[in-house]
Structure formats: C-alpha cells, structure tokens
Amino acid sequence: MADSxxxxxxxxxxxxxxxxxxxxxxxxxxxxxxxxxLFGIHIVAFVMIYAVTHAK
Structure with missing residues (x-):
C-alpha cells in the first residue's frame, strides 16, 4: 500500500x-x-578595455 x-x-x-x-x-x-x-560580455569588455588602453 505504501508503494501506491x-x-x-x-x-x-x-x-x-x-x-x-x-x-x-x-x-x-x-x-x-x-x-x-553576461560573464562572456564582461570578459569581452575587459579585453577591449585592455586593448584600447595598451594601444600605441
């Protein structure tokens, strides 16, 4: 009965x-x-910020 x-x-x-x-x-x-x-968007944003700030 417990099974049912x-x-x-x-x-x-x-x-x-x-x-x-x-x-x-x-x-x-x-x-x-x-x-x-959202995590991926932030990674892309940080890479772009790094690229812009370190561009010659």
Missing amino acids: QDSQDTPTDTPEKRRLAQEKKNERYVWWYLAYF
Missing part, C-alpha cells in the same frame, strides 16, 4: 506536475545561459 502512495508523489504523476517540473528545469537552464552570457 509513493507513486502518487512522483513528479510524473499527472501531466500538470510533469509540465511544472519541466518548466522549472527550463527556467533553471535559462538562468544558467544568462549567467554565462
């Missing part, structure tokens, strides 16, 4: 729970992509 109750608590129980779990996962990926993008 455990299976009801899984995120794959209903389509709504599956959709919410997938949406949460996708949102987490979006934040990671945004973080990498």
